[in-house]
Amino acid sequence: MPRFDPVARLLPALRTLPEYQALEDPGEVAARYGLTPAEVIKVDGNENPYGPSPRALEVLRTLGYRAEWYGADDHALRAALGGRLGVPAECIVAGPGSDDLIDQVFRMYLGPGNGGPSDAIVIASPTFGMYAFDAGLHGVEVRDVPRLDDWSLDADALVEAARTAKAVFLPSPNNPTGGLLPPALADRLLETGALLVVDEAYIEFSDASSLVARAAVEDGLIVLRTLSKWGGLAGLRIGYAVMNLRTADLFHRAQQPYHVNVAAEAAAIASVEDATILDERARILVAERERVTRELACIEWIEPVPSQANFVLMRLHRGDGLTLRDRLRARGIFTRYFETPRLRDHLRISIALPEDNDRVLSAIRKIGEELANG
Structure with missing residues (x-):
């Protein structure tokens, strides 16, 4: 054999x-x-x-958790984040970095088609590379609607591409150009029936209004966030997503147990306490x-x-x-x-x-x- x-x-x-x-x-x-x-x-x-906030540094120095024990669930983290964002903790899904949550979107909703046409996502290059990487990982077609010469989004072309795609991934602010997703375009994309994933990794450095409040109540909208940039915790890998209760319940059921390590969770909670x-x-x-x-x-x-x-x-x-x-x-x-x-x-x-x-x-x-x- x-x-x-x-x-x-x-x-x-x-x-x-x-x-x-x-x-x-x-x-x-x-x-x-x-x-x-x-x-x-x-x-x-x-x-x-x-770097990390003073409380985050202190909690990492004095954590005292027995590393041989599994951690509890992440409810305390989600409650802290929900308090900061003004959304229910049950609408927040935490993960080991927002990259992992991007991958979870693919695992749950996007695939190679099982004998038929592959699912497709829409991106607008240049943009964050993980969307196309995960598409390749999961056998998903990438439909790129390149940004215009001034790096703004080609709104009409994006909406047209979204009509026959399963999901649209757009950062706001965009990496690497720094531009925002116009709210009116977000409305148009949601009307296409495609899942809209808005990556707000850098939102704390912008003057834009976040979409987290809408994501907590609407179908078809997921907002990604991270503690890497605002919180200075990039090396600990801690991120989260906001979505409505029905979608969040599906995400929680599909996650691996103990998916957020105890040090990252403790530092993230301390960061929220040090939000000022x-x-x-x-x-x-x-x-x-x-x-x-x-x-x-x-x-x-x-x-x-x-x-x-x-x-x-x-x-x-x-x-x-x-x-x-x-x-x-x-x-x-x-x-x-x-x-x-x-x-x-x-x-x-x-x-x-x-x-x-x-x-x-x-x-x-x-x-x-x-x-x-x-």
Whole structure:
């Protein structure tokens, strides 16, 4: 009897699935340039430069939970989040990062078609890469409605594509461009009958109204949130989704037991208790974002894209994104480059502490002079 062949038995959808391009380890990148991690300014992952809140740090230091025990359910976390958002705890689904909740949407509603046409999702590139990655993972067709030249959404084309798709995935603010989903377009998309998944990972840095209140009562709308950006807990992997009670009950039944680890849950609850501090930090980052955007706009060869998130995408009219990324790396500054045709002359920078933002801006100016002089 032949032994199990892991390649031959692999599901068809996975045989050509490209690996998701996550961020490189900062320590390894630093070592390649002869730098220590302490010399690095990390503005490539949209992390919160202030880190966790004081209460979150304290609870992680003093948790005292016996790691050999399974945790309880996540009701305390959902109750804390519900109190902050003004929605019932029962309408909140927590998970080990919002990426996992994106995958759960696919597991529950989207698939390869079981002999018929594959289910389809609609995205608007450039956008967060996990939607297309999970589509490939689950054998789902991706229908891309590219954003317009000013990075706004092509509303009519999106609505038309949604009519024959099963779900639409749109971040608001969008990563990497920083733009918002107009409320009127959300209304039109909901009317198509497709599931609308709005990813609000960066909403705390915007002046937009959240859709969580609507998601808690309406069919066909799921809003994703995370503690990675606002809460500074990216390494703990904790996110949540808001949906109506009927949908949330289905999600809770389909989740693995003990899906949120006790350290992440405790830190998340402490973060909600420290919301005043975290909101003030977000306001500081927004002010810094506006300052950085203004200063970038004064550099003749850079065109920053207006952003409602904690990052700025900039178009380069001198050199290209890869060249600037590598020259910044040599100076200990890690930024985000996207290997896609529309973004090869762009670079994204996360908003850091004021003194680090100054160093980034200074380095960009100096590199511009080097490029101009050949």
